[in-house]
Amino acid sequence: MGAVVRVVARRARYGAEPLVVLLVLAVLRHFGLAGHAPFWVFVVLLVAGSVLQQPEIQRRLAGGADGGRLWFRVGLRIALNTTLIYAIGWGAVLAVAHLHLLSWFVRQAGSRAWRPVAVCSATAIAIGEVAVAAGLFNYLPQPEVHGVAALVTVGTVTTSYVLGEAVRQREEAEAALRRSEELFRAVVQDGSDIITLTDADGRIVYVSPTAERITGHPPDALLGDGLWAHIHPDDQPGAVEFNARIHRHPEIEHAMEMRIRHADGLWHWHEFVVRNLIAHQGVRAIVGHHRDINDRRAAQDRIAYAATHDALTGLLNSTSLLLALDQTLADGASGGYPVGVLFLDLDGFKQVNDVRGHAAGDRVLQTISAVVRGACRERDAVGRMGGDEFAVVLNGVAHTEQAASIAGAIIDGIDAAQPTDPGVPRVGCSIGIALAEPGTSDASSLLRQADAAMYTSKRQGRNGYAVYAMTATAP
Template identity: 65%
Template sequence: MQYVRNAAEQIVVLAVLAVLRFFDLAGPAPFWVFVLLLGAGGVLQQPPVQRRLAGDAPGGRLWFRVASRIAFNTTLIYAIGWGAMLAVAHLGLLSRFVRQDGARAWRPLAVCSAVSLLLGQVAIALGLFSYLPQPEVHGVATLIALGIFSTSAVLGEAVQRREQAESALRQSEELFRTMVQDGADVITLTEADGSVRFVSPNAERILGRSAESLLGDAYWKILHPDDLEASRAFVQELVDTPGAEQTIEVRILRADGVWRWHEVVLRNLFEHQGVGALLGHHRDVHDRRTTHDQVAHAATHDALTGVLNSAAFQLSLERALADGATGGYPVGVLFLDLDGFKQVNDALGHAAGDETLRLVGRALTGCCRDRDVVGRIGGDEFAVLLNGVAGSAQAEELAASVIARVDDEQAADRPRVGCSVGIAIAAPGTSDVQALLRQADAAMYVSKRRGRNGYEVAGLGTGSAPGGAALHR
């Protein structure tokens, strides 16, 4: 049954020939010749035979396959007696081979068609029956050969252009697929309401999560809580600005529970017909961000104690004074110098001295308020920026707390250090950082001359003496 379906074309042609023979329009050849030729054609049509003719290779032996089909068709049409008039059937073969083998099939078919027509016309000249008289039949054959050749060339060129366009499209699709699946960026499409409608498959590799699990509002659920509000504002601003492109860095939770910094570049493409969304590129920049933070921290912090270095502290003080001048709240400074630090170094060595400095740094950080800033000015000198104090009384309470905390942190069985603290309160509108530090430094020396573990307020002449007794002058 499958054979009959594959040979349906030959069966139809045989039926037509039977009708033509009834009207004496199919030449003088015996009818069994037509049956034999069409039977052979039916065999050639079978897929297994076609594979064998191709050498079991898709598209193989093209010239041989074309030549065999052209030879069969040409023999049949010249046996019917109409010769080149029926050679237009070669165009059907052209269509079939071009569809099957592409643009490269047109040249073999045009050449084989011309050669077969030439041989057919030679046979007619040698006495083969033809319904068309000579020499007209030769002129018709020439015109038909030219028509087949030009038609083959035009069709071949058109198919070649289509193949080139399809190849370019496949390459583009493959490039896009590679970028989406194997690239370093997770690509997303986000709607105006913030819901994510597309996530590239490489999210599985980069985030440890399937793309499907991140659709809708799921992507928002893996953003760090501290970054969520800024991210929503970031998206809303882009939604309201057609064509805009902006970048933000946020922390995203991997499936293994690790927070990673990602750089997210979003572009508003709602007006782009093929996109209609916010196009996002999410790249893991955790290593770069961590390195940047480490470098920035090293540039602004004291390597030994971890508190701000002198330059960064003075910059923070400058900003605090500017903000204080704007907001109208007082800014204070505690200037600390360690008492007995040289004796610790001499008795126990520099390693013990370094550990003492680290201890003081931890003590200062631990007893200060969240809005205060601790810095190491140099050597055994520290400073605390008091961001907003309710006058000198509160500053004195904080100074006493610092002195007690440093004393409590030290071991009792080794040489101990004390603190001398100078306090300076900036008047509203003050912007001179160095003047404020000099006031606190001068007050600290006043306290140091009285003894260890004391403080002095610049300009007030009050402080604490050793043992915590208040002095009033």
């Protein structure tokens, strides 16, 4: 209904303008001020101009394209307009009406309309003045009428240029604004980062639409304290400290990685890069950029795992086990508790490889690794030193018997995991035990002691253990 009303109102407006002009012409004609042309000429010219002004007619004349055939459409309207004003008898004086057409075409086609209007207006006035010189009735005397025409032409062309330039500058400003908005949408709304703005009270006041695509949470749900509710509990203390650093040091950029719960319930690592711009007049907020780096963290974790663990068994490699032993000894020295090391060597493993093949040998190593890991405590570090040798760092042992108990459990577990089929080689295990009181040994020395104890055990037979500098016993 509203659209119908607008169409009717527009048609009424276009129809009212020629009626008003006709009424004015009728009054002027009564006083002898509207030329000698028959009145029907005015009616035809005004009706024709009104018809050409209809949007539907303009679209047809433009060939269906926005701003198409502009010179043709402008020339047609200027020709009708100029014919009318010269028929009235006042010649170029009334040519200022061309500026009305300029305004109309600028609204339709933009700043590029000024040139067709200026050129067509000057040409039409020149033709009109030729007609006046040839005898067309005019109220103004000659040659003054031609001087007036020249002045009106200069004024029309100059005004057309000034208006066209003003509109062009406005168009450029609007185009720049659109580009800026498109850039904003590309960078902020459609980019790979989630943008947040946090006020001085610590409440999030803006979250970019990217948040829903990345986290599954609608932006509105993350406003206020919404985002903080999705931080992993283990990362929340660090997030509090991170927030404090942002306020303490607004002059620098801060970065942190923490886990965020996505809408699917899974925890994803996010990298936060934040700058405190509360003091900035144009921002007045803490600006945060964060992105999902879960894939990157997973890749880093895989690389770190591969660098620190044995590829076959999943246990720590020798380098990482030595580092773990160094750290455990340092912690034991500061905590005042002893540290133990078990050094394991398999008995008869070469026969497994020779009889059943290396693939079977790898499976045996994997089975034994699981047994060793299962027999140790959660706080102990288990590693493969290479080949068929393993080591265990006992993180705090009350006495030698506790270490011996773990060694016995390993030996029993390995024996139970062996196949019982006749003719299938079985492996045994020899273990060396070394203990260090707090601050009395370093990693290399303690590992050498355990290795020496292992050889003591091996000389006494398979499936046994020995404590460094003590006589080996069989379980």
